[in-house]
Amino acid sequence: xxxxxxxxxxxxxxxxxxxxxxxxxxxxxxxxxxxxxxxxxxxxxxxxxxxxxxxxxxxxxxxxxxxxxxxxxxxxxxxxxxxxxxxxxxxxxxxxxxxxxxxxxxxxxxxxxxxxxxxxxxxxxxxxxxxxxxxxxxxxxxxxxxxxxxxxxxxxxxxxxxxxxxxxxxxxxxxxxxxxxxxxxxxxxxxxxxxxxxxxxxxxxxxxxxxxxxxxxxxxxxxxxxxxxxxxxxxxxxxxxxxxxxxxxxxxxxxxxxxxxxxxxxxxxxxxxxxxxxxxxxxxxxxxxxxxxxxxxxxxxxxxxxxxxxxx
Amino acid sequence: xxxxxxxxxxxxxxxxxxxxxxxxxxxxxxxxxxxxxxxxxxxxxxxxxxxxxxxxxxxxxxxxxxxxxxxxxxxxxxxxxxxxxxxxxxxxxxxxxxxxxxxxxxxxxxxxxxxxxxxxxxxxxxxxxxxxxxxxxxxxxxxxxxxxxxxxxxxxxxxxxxxxxxxxxxxxxxxxxxxxxxxxxxxxxxxxxxxxxxxxxxxxxxxxxxxxxxxxxxxxxxxxxxxxxxxxxxxxxxxxxxxxxxxxxxxxxxxxxxxxxxxxxxxxxxxxxxxxxxxxxxxxxxxxxxxxxxxxxxxxxxxxxxxxxxxxxxxxxxxxxxxxxxxxxxxxxxxxxxxxxxxxxxxxxxxxxxxxxxxxxxxxxx
Numbered sequence: 001x002x003x004x005x006x007x008x009x010x011x012x013x014x015x016x017x018x019x020x021x022x023x024x025x026x027x028x029x030x031x032x033x034x035x036x037x038x039x040x041x042x043x044x045x046x047x048x049x050x051x052x053x054x055x056x057x058x059x060x061x062x063x064x065x066x067x068x069x070x071x072x073x074x075x076x077x078x079x080x081x082x083x084x085x086x087x088x089x090x091x092x093x094x095x096x097x098x099x100x101x102x103x104x105x106x107x108x109x110x111x112x113x114x115x116x117x118x119x120x121x122x123x124x125x126x127x128x129x130x131x132x133x134x135x136x137x138x139x140x141x142x143x144x145x146x147x148x149x150x151x152x153x154x155x156x157x158x159x160x161x162x163x164x165x166x167x168x169x170x171x172x173x174x175x176x177x178x179x180x181x182x183x184x185x186x187x188x189x190x191x192x193x194x195x196x197x198x199x200x201x202x203x204x205x206x207x208x209x210x211x212x213x214x215x216x217x218x219x220x221x222x223x224x225x226x227x228x229x230x231x232x233x234x235x236x237x238x239x240x241x242x243x244x245x246x247x248x249x250x251x252x253x254x255x256x257x258x259x260x261x262x263x264x265x266x267x268x269x270x271x272x273x274x275x276x277x278x279x280x281x282x283x284x285x286x287x288x289x290x291x292x293x294x295x296x297x298x299x300x301x302x303x304x305x306x307x308x309x310x311x312x
Numbered sequence: 313x314x315x316x317x318x319x320x321x322x323x324x325x326x327x328x329x330x331x332x333x334x335x336x337x338x339x340x341x342x343x344x345x346x347x348x349x350x351x352x353x354x355x356x357x358x359x360x361x362x363x364x365x366x367x368x369x370x371x372x373x374x375x376x377x378x379x380x381x382x383x384x385x386x387x388x389x390x391x392x393x394x395x396x397x398x399x400x401x402x403x404x405x406x407x408x409x410x411x412x413x414x415x416x417x418x419x420x421x422x423x424x425x426x427x428x429x430x431x432x433x434x435x436x437x438x439x440x441x442x443x444x445x446x447x448x449x450x451x452x453x454x455x456x457x458x459x460x461x462x463x464x465x466x467x468x469x470x471x472x473x474x475x476x477x478x479x480x481x482x483x484x485x486x487x488x489x490x491x492x493x494x495x496x497x498x499x500x501x502x503x504x505x506x507x508x509x510x511x512x513x514x515x516x517x518x519x520x521x522x523x524x525x526x527x528x529x530x531x532x533x534x535x536x537x538x539x540x541x542x543x544x545x546x547x548x549x550x551x552x553x554x555x556x557x558x559x560x561x562x563x564x565x566x567x568x569x570x571x572x573x574x575x576x577x578x579x580x581x582x583x584x585x586x587x588x589x590x591x592x593x594x595x596x597x598x599x600x601x602x603x604x605x606x607x608x609x610x611x612x613x614x615x616x617x618x619x620x621x622x623x624x625x626x627x628x629x630x631x632x633x634x635x636x637x638x639x640x641x642x643x644x645x646x647x648x649x650x651x652x653x654x655x656x657x658x659x660x661x662x663x664x665x666x667x668x669x670x671x672x673x674x675x676x677x678x
Contacts, residue, residue, distance in 0.1 A: 200395065202393050205364050205393075206391065206399075208363075209384045209389065210411035212385065225401060
């Protein structure tokens with residue numbers, strides 16, 4: 001018996017392994033427990049991540065069957081200055097500009113509309129957030145039908161672009177952006193709703209008594225207090241927009257992507273790898289996308305850090 | 313003249329009645345405390361004056377104007393919230409300035425008034441700080457400054473001291489009373505703290521379960537509680553309330569009240585009030601009106617002795633199981649738990665309070 005009975009009133013004495021040894025044992029157990037997760041991450045995230053940097057250094061000849069050869073950093077310059085890349089980057093930026101503000105403003109508008117104590121409002125909340133659980137394939141098929149030149153919504157509205165929307169250089173990017181906005185709307189709504197919950201009712205009531213009308217309360221109280229949430233949503237939706245792939249692949253396809261100006265960066269990466277069989281160039285493009293995403297994430301962390309003192 | 317009046321005001325939330333037929337007038341310049349435990353409807357009543365809740369029935373007036381359908385911003389009231397509700401993204405100066413800015417007051421005048429309010433509340437040196445950089449007491453003062461800067465017709469205060477520590481609460485209590493005295497602005501002050509109510513209110517309105525129990529000046533409320541609820545709620549500890557029965561004596565005999573195995577003579581003033589017959593009553597005895605005396609009429613056993621320094625609370629149980637608290641001076645001889653003692657009532661005609669057993673209302677006129 002190493003532990004004396006506490007009930008007897010004597011001090012709790014303990015012999016056995018020292019604190020340091022016990023700590024070391026606990027740490028060992030902790031590492032053992034995270035090992036399975038670590039193995040999965042290593043195989044599917046860390047290994048491909050570092051492998052990507054290696055791929056950047058090799059060039060694969062256009063003729064199938066020949067081995068890739070080491071070129072060092074030499075293919076980075078040509079890849080990043082190619083028209084394909086610059087056009088793709090411009091398209092991506094345009095796409096992000098189309099998607100991000102619209103999905104956030106709509107998400108905020110829906111969140112404000114649903115942030116009321118009304119009977120049955122939960123049904124609306126469920127409807128507004130439902131796009132989160134709909135797959136991109138289903139959404140694309142639905143939108144594809146809506147945009148169909150014969151049976152779709154556009155001809156019913158009397159809008160008949162020629163060539164049809166999904167084959168039209170002006171309409172194609174707008175159509176793909178619309179699907180992406182619709183898809184992100186659910187998440188945008190959920191993020192904004194959560195942000196609104198954290199704005200204390202008493203602040204808005206105080207502002208109301210202090211003489212602020214509904215519009216002033218929204219712009220002078222709700223929006224500033226929601227700014228960390230809005231900023232978070234901007235970053236998340238930007239990353240989401242940068243990685244949009246499914247809708248373009250399903251509705252437009254590789255053959256028309258470049259010609260219709262919808263060849264966004266991620267789509268370009270996949271096609272450079274799979275269709276053009278050029279892993280080296282694809283790896284370079286993937287690294288550019290990674291750096292953009294990393295930059296946005298760091299920006300968000302810095303911004304949010306500055307905002308934590310908001311809590312009263 | 314800015315009096316605030318409630319006429320038959322009722323507020324229901326679904327099936328729950330938060331405020332039930334409230335009739336109350338707060339005269340111009342008075343500090344009226346709405347006192348009650350949580351859920352008694354006092355905050356709802358306050359919020360109805362602010363316009364944050366709509367009255368289900370009845371009319372609320374500020375001055376001569378019925379305000380039931382007036383927007384909160386047009387009621388000319390200022391409110392201090394329990395959480396202070398400071399705007400976290402604005403500096404202290406901008407917080408205080410906000411109501412002036414919303415009313416389109418010119419910049420120069422705003423600056424003068426903000427500075428004056430800040431000086432009044434000792435906030436001069438912290439005008440550029442954000443609320444998160446202030447202590448609880450400082451935030452509370454910013455909330456007060458924001459309320460007074462507008463010179464509203466009515467102040468509404470919803471438990472403004474409950475987030476402060478005990479010492480600061482005592483200080484701020486006095487500050488608010490002094491400020492209200494100076495400004496003479498009609499004030500409704502909500503609290504659940506009876507000490508706050510007793511020390512601050514010109515009058516106190518005690519509420520329970522949505523209904524007004526009694527409105528009176530603090531000393532009257534304490535001396536003549538209108539019913540057993542008010543009697544038990546006010547005072548620390550509250551009044552001892554014991555079931556009793558009045559038995560009228562024969563000619564030449566005293567009328568007495570049988571209580572917990574003992575018999576107390578009734579003071580002459582009460583005899584007329586209780587009538588001739590036998591009746592069941594509730595006898596109210598303040599702890600400070602009782603003392604331990606070997607010849608006392610009430611026999612009981614000491615259960616707990618609480619030492620508070622200046623005074624001692626002796627908590628006893630009578631033969632019929634009722635709990636009685638006796639307040640002794642701190643230097644008096646203290647009994648020990650389980651001691652058998654006898655309790656006597658001081659020879660003051662106002663020491664015995666009688667309430668009707670059924671209606672719980674006070675029997676003697678005040």
